[in-house]
């Protein structure tokens with residue numbers, strides 16, 4: 275039997291998730307090294323229309339499973355229906371995106387299928403027939419390359435690592451089937467919107483961003499002072515700072531906060547975990563200030579300043595003031 | 602209510618780390634400073650808060666790790682957890698979350714827990730797999746990345762809000778027993794109390810040898826570990842503080858970033 279790869283596609287309110295296209299890019303790379311045929315798998319209540327959208331631009335077949343009453347993601351229903359379906363399909367790979375849904379599903383599916391599970395994959399390669407997956411570990415301080423030793427592998431890809439690339443191919447077949455499943459132990463109560471990104475932050479040309487390295491709340495004043503040296507500037511932060519309420523959650527940059535792309539991003543006492551990098555990697559110019567020479571943020575910076583940000587910020591304010599006087 | 606907390610020690614991320622090419626993983630040595638995974642601290646805190654609401658609750662904590670990891674069990678006891686168990690594994694190198702999950706599930710299988718809590722992710726391996734795998738192995742419903750919970754014990758229900766993309770919240774009601782993985786921001790973990798810590802130090806924490814618990818084969822392995830590649834030029838400024846500041850200001854000015 276021909277080997278297959280199952281791509282679990284997410285959708286919401288009749289639209290494909292933006293990361294769906296990253297999954298397609300990954301699937302095309304996987305196809306080159308495995309020769310296996312990708313099949314898009316999706317679940318939902320009224321699924322046909324979005325299933326038809328999923329096959330555009332990639333030529334992959336879609337298997338859409340209509341589950342009455344499944345308005346949005348219900349972990350129990352997804353896991354149960356996918357298990358029975360994937361046991362029939364027998365794919366060599368099950369691929370997802372490490373979104374909140376993918377992170378919820380992937381480990382459970384791997385247990386159900388007796389598969390290896392490799393999460394937050396950033397690159398795929400193959401050497402003499404062995405397929406390997408690169409991922410960050412230890413907050414980005416190292417990268418590890420993994421391989422699976424099982425017949426089935428569940429892989430989730432890190433959002434933002436596989437750029438959308440339309441292949442322009444024609445559409446594949448869409449097959450809609452029906453399965454009934456009633457979740458007994460989890461009742462889905464819907465989604466409440468998040469705080470939304472601070473307007474100042476999303477429109478800023480310069481973002482001075484604070485991490486745990488600023489150590490005390492009162493040190494934030496220094497960063498606001500630095501930000502005031504620039505026009506159209508704002509102060510952003512990492513998750514631990516918004517968690518502790520030092521800045522409001524609308525100021526958080528990253529995967530679970532705002533995705534920003536200012537002309538200048540100054541990371542102050544930020545380690546550079548991948549969830550933070552995902553929110554600022556599109557910035558024009560990046561400066562990082564950190565006491566740790568090996569902080570991962572430095573790998574994503576144009577200029578690196580190895581020192582205590584609390585000592586450095588006043589010096590930088592003075593230095594910038596000189597330039598503003600000269601010009 | 603019986604609650605199990607699963608916690609893990611991780612190397613301190615602020616300090617330089619050493620890589621070990623033989624095991625293709627982070628070098629396990631006592632030069633690294635180890636501490637409790639921050640997301641697990643939130644799980645411990647959440648359990649202690651539940652116990653404040655439901656004083657009859659019994660809180661158990663378990664970790665899989667080397668002898669050294671006893672330190673984080675003491676910390677959890679100091680924060681208000683009742684009992685600790687150490688699943689001892691002197692394994693060095695990469696330990697698959699599936700193996701850890703299998704050991705913990707085996708340990709928990711005969712204990713009738715109403716609720717199991719873990720952190721959403723570990724700061725070293727960063728896969729977020731152990732919690733959902735334990736749930737699956739125990740056939741329990743599971744909610745990941747939980748940022749709010751409320752228990753109605755009479756109905757045997759837990760209401761949870763999962764944090765999803767851009768801070769939105771997915772709300773669900775789950776029948777107990779259940780497993781939750783806890784996201785940071787759900788609470789502010791307390792410092793261990795001195796009296797509780799002193800009391801904990803006198804206890805003998807029961808140790809279970811992981812090999813005696815269950816034999817599990819790993820399903821994936823690292824082929825290589827390396828320091829990360831750079832996505833930008835990473836120019837390092839040299840000199841005194843004020844020299845660095847002046848050089849940076851000059852660079853920003855040249856790029857017309859100062860206006």
Ligand SMILES: Cc1cc2nc3c(=O)[nH]c(=O)nc-3n(C[C@H](O)[C@H](O)[C@H](O)COP(=O)(O)OP(=O)(O)OC[C@H]3O[C@@H](n4cnc5c(N)ncnc54)[C@H](O)[C@@H]3O)c2cc1C
Nearest residue numbers: 485486487512513528529530531543545564565566582583
């Ligand atoms: C599902 C999920 C979603 C997440 N979403 C986000 C997100 O949207 N945004 C986000 O930011 N994080 C997010 N995180 C958390 C992320 O993994 C990291 O924990 C977080 O980014 C770390 O923040 P930090 O860099 O401020 O702290 P740390 O990692 O603790 O780093 C502090 C840094 O400060 C340096 N330092 C210490 N003292 C000084 C000093 N005096 N001067 C200069 N430097 C100093 C240290 O060397 C260190 O590098 C998420 C995590 C998960 C699991």
